Amino acid sequence: MAKKRTEHIIHDDEIEIGPFQLQLMFRESWESDIQLFTHSFFCDCNAEKRELADYKSYINNLNDVILKGRCSVCNTIAARYIETGERSGIEKIADKIRKLNQR
Numbered sequence: 001m002a003k004k005r006t007e008h009i010i011h012d013d014e015i016e017i018g019p020f021q022l023q024l025m026f027r028e029s030w031e032s033d034i035q036l037f038t039h040s041f042f043c044d045c046n047a048e049k050r051e052l053a054d055y056k057s058y059i060n061n062l063n064d065v066i067l068k069g070r071c072s073v074c075n076t077i078a079a080r081y082i083e084t085g086e087r088s089g090i091e092k093i094a095d096k097i098r099k100l101n102q103r
C-alpha cells in the first residue's frame with residue numbers, strides 16, 4: 001500500500017488567503033458555499049459525517065479556491081478544490097487579494 005502524505009503540498013501559484021478573503025471569493029453565498037464544500041470532499045474513509053477540519057484557504061492563478069485541511073473522522077489530510085475562477089466578477093476580487101497577500 002502506498003504511503004500516505006501527511007502534509008499538504010502548496011504549489012507555487014497558490015497564495016494563502018484569510019477567512020474574510022475566503023468569504024469575499026464566494027460573495028453573498030459564502031456561508032452556504034463554505035458549508036457545502038467543507039462537507040463534500042474526497043476521503044478514503046468515506047465516513048458520512050466527515051468534515052474538512054483545520055483548513056487553510058488558497059487561491060491559485062486560475063482564481064480557483066483550494067481548501068487544505070484534514071478529515072475530521074480519520075484525521076488524514078484532505079483538500080477541496082473549488083472552481084470559483086469561472087464565477088463572474090471574481091477576477092477583480094482575486095487580483096486584489098493576490099496583491100495584498102503576495103509573498
Ligand SMILES: [Zn+2]
Nearest residue numbers: 043045071074
Ligand atoms: Zn476521512
